[in-house]
Amino acid sequence: xxxxxxxxxxxxxxxxxxxxxxxxxxxxxxxxxxxxxxxxxxxxxxxxxxxxxxxxxxxxxxxxxxxxxxxxxxxxxxxxxxxxxxxxxxxxxxxxxxxxxxxxxxxxxxxxxxxxxxxxxxxxxxxxxxxxxxxxxxxxxxxxxxxxxxxxxxxxxxxxxxxxxxxxxxxxxxxxxxxxxxxxxxxxxxxxxxxxxxxxxxxxxxxxxxxxxxxxxxxxxxxxxxxxxxxxxxxxxxxxxxxxxxxxxxxxxxxxxxxxxxxxxxxxxxxxxxxxxxxxxxxxxxxxxxxxxxxxxxxxxxxxxxxxxxxxxxxxxxxxxxxxxxxxxxxxxxxxxxxxxxxxxxxxxxxxxxxxxxxxxxxxxxxxxxxxxxxxxxxxxxxxxxxxxxxxxxxxxxxxxxxxxxxxxxxxxxxxxxxxxxxxxxxxxxxxxxxxxxxxxxxxxxxxxxxxxxxxxxxxxxxxxxxxxxxxxxxxxxxxxxxxxxxxxxxxxxxxxxxxxxxxxxxxxxxxxxxxxxxxxxxxxxxxxxxxxxxxxxxxxxxxxxxxxxxxxxxxxxxxxxxxxxxxxxxxxxxx
Numbered sequence: 001x002x003x004x005x006x007x008x009x010x011x012x013x014x015x016x017x018x019x020x021x022x023x024x025x026x027x028x029x030x031x032x033x034x035x036x037x038x039x040x041x042x043x044x045x046x047x048x049x050x051x052x053x054x055x056x057x058x059x060x061x062x063x064x065x066x067x068x069x070x071x072x073x074x075x076x077x078x079x080x081x082x083x084x085x086x087x088x089x090x091x092x093x094x095x096x097x098x099x100x101x102x103x104x105x106x107x108x109x110x111x112x113x114x115x116x117x118x119x120x121x122x123x124x125x126x127x128x129x130x131x132x133x134x135x136x137x138x139x140x141x142x143x144x145x146x147x148x149x150x151x152x153x154x155x156x157x158x159x160x161x162x163x164x165x166x167x168x169x170x171x172x173x174x175x176x177x178x179x180x181x182x183x184x185x186x187x188x189x190x191x192x193x194x195x196x197x198x199x200x201x202x203x204x205x206x207x208x209x210x211x212x213x214x215x216x217x218x219x220x221x222x223x224x225x226x227x228x229x230x231x232x233x234x235x236x237x238x239x240x241x242x243x244x245x246x247x248x249x250x251x252x253x254x255x256x257x258x259x260x261x262x263x264x265x266x267x268x269x270x271x272x273x274x275x276x277x278x279x280x281x282x283x284x285x286x287x288x289x290x291x292x293x294x295x296x297x298x299x300x301x302x303x304x305x306x307x308x309x310x311x312x313x314x315x316x317x318x319x320x321x322x323x324x325x326x327x328x329x330x331x332x333x334x335x336x337x338x339x340x341x342x343x344x345x346x347x348x349x350x351x352x353x354x355x356x357x358x359x360x361x362x363x364x365x366x367x368x369x370x371x372x373x374x375x376x377x378x379x380x381x382x383x384x385x386x387x388x389x390x391x392x393x394x395x396x397x398x399x400x401x402x403x404x405x406x407x408x409x410x411x412x413x414x415x416x417x418x419x420x421x422x423x424x425x426x427x428x429x430x431x432x433x434x435x436x437x438x439x440x441x442x443x444x445x446x447x448x449x450x451x452x453x454x455x456x457x458x459x460x461x462x463x464x465x466x467x468x469x470x471x472x473x474x475x476x477x478x479x480x481x482x483x484x485x486x487x488x489x490x491x492x493x494x495x496x497x498x499x500x501x502x503x504x505x506x507x508x509x510x511x512x513x514x515x516x517x518x519x520x521x522x523x524x525x526x527x528x529x530x531x532x533x534x535x536x537x538x539x540x541x542x543x544x545x546x547x548x549x550x551x552x553x554x555x556x557x558x559x560x561x562x563x564x565x566x567x568x569x570x571x572x573x574x575x576x
Contacts (some may be wrong), residue, residue: 025141029141030142035067039064039067138290141290142294156280167252182302192233331393331408332356333379335375338389338390340378348371351388352388353545356520356522370540410486418479423452423455430483439459440459443481445481446478448477451477493522531551534551536550539560
């Protein structure tokens with residue numbers, strides 16, 4: 001039971017303990033509200049028997065005080081056990097999710113969009129937070145307290161008890177029986193909600209393009225349809241769930257009628273007295289109140305299955321792990337008959353074999369879709385390969401913890417990611433313990449000084465979300481500065497100079513020539529002049545190595561590399 005709670009509702013060990021504690025306290029709190037009912041029963045008994053004896057008056061007054069204090073104390077503990085503990089557990093749940101996302105392979109993110117992951121981390125966690133504080137403890141607490149009260153009632157009169165409690169399992173199974181329908185409705189509602197979120201996110205990311213092509217009206221028409229779909233399915237889902245809950249609560253009301261009817265018959269026959277009849281009506285009316293809330297909570301808990309399923313998909317996903325120590329001898333990268341596919345079907349790489357040697361620059365070129373970027377990602381174990389082996393210095397990277405492995409790499413991506421922070425701190429990401437002087441030196445090597453010194457606060461200038469205040473070339477140079485700062489023995493560059501003009505590209509390449517000394521360098525480029533100085537060129541086509549050799553060797557052959565060089569020469573000479 002404990003393991004099931006942990007797995008399904010993403011609870012820690014302490015969270016499970018708090019959940020069980022909360023159920024117990026809610027049960028006690030519900031029973032505490034029955035104490036005044038017992039006190040009222042005794043009071044009514046004395047009144048019917050000739051009045052309240054003066055000797056019992058202090059007992060009733062003390063009982064009233066004790067009842068009030070008991071209710072206050074149990075309510076206080078209930079609040080602490082449900083709300084306060086839940087908020088602590090919610091923080092633990094979000095940190096657990098973040099830690100899990102940090103360790104799972106990038107292949108997972110290729111199947112999920114940002115809107116869905118954000119919805120899981122924020123929306124689903126918030127919903128489970130509400131469920132943990134409002135739904136679960138109250139449901140199971142109400143069920144426990146109602147069971148205890150029912151057992152006690154059987155000692156008074158079996159017929160009256162049956163007349164009062166038969167509606168409880170019926171009402172419960174009405175709501176629980178609607179579970180398949182609720183699941184389907186909730187999944188559909190969630191699907192349309194995510195589509196709407198995707199649409200909003202897409203609009204925010206492409207607002208410039210939408211405006212430039214006068215496409216905002218078309219976009220809004222599509223977004224309105226998605227919003228209407230969300231509203232429609234949300235209304236239908238809520239209406240159906242409410243119908244079953246209302247039906248179950250209506251059945252509970254029938255229980256009061258059957259209790260009154262059976263009680264009247266038994267009273268007429270003389271099998272029960274008026275006091276017992278009165279007591280059953282009083283107890284039943286009080287017993288149904290928490291159970292009505294429990295039925296609403298049961299419906300809400302059933303609806304959480306969709307969120308739990310999405311969250312479990314993350315938490316149960318296989319992690320990338322491995323040894324925490326490096327055993328490489330040198331930094332040669334070797335691909336040995338490597339095969340890879342993103343979805344398990346279409347092979348991106350079929351049989352790739354080559355070696356990027358330490359102290360050399362190995363360039364990957366080829367037509368679009370040939371697998372160049374995939375090779376660079378696999379070299380850093382962003383994904384795990386399907387067949388073959390990839391080694392660094394003879395060390396199988398599939399057996400090394402990715403975070404430990406990445407300490408060997410400096411990576412410059414084509415798509416630069418920057419943070420809404422200062423220029424200084426964005427470069428310092430390359431090595432968090434770097435001094436300001438070291439950051440500035442790396443920036444100088446990447447030719448960043450010319451634009452940094454022109455900024456309002458220079459090195460302390462905030463650059464906006466993802467570097468919105470910078471040009472494409474400036475963003476790329478900051479990314480290259482990070483690589484300089486990290487100064488790792490292996491350098492991966494994916495179109496690192498694609499956003500730079502000719503002058504800056506030349507300066508960067510001159511700086512790179514200093515950086516790559518005695519290092520393993522693997523670069524991806526479409527510009528032939530970028531790879532012309534490489535020691536080795538690996539030409540990829542259709543997921544295999546089509547050509548492999550030095551630039552001069554490949555130029556001498558009538559192959560893909562020579563053809564690409566000739567095409568770019570023709571393009572450079574093209575005129576309007």
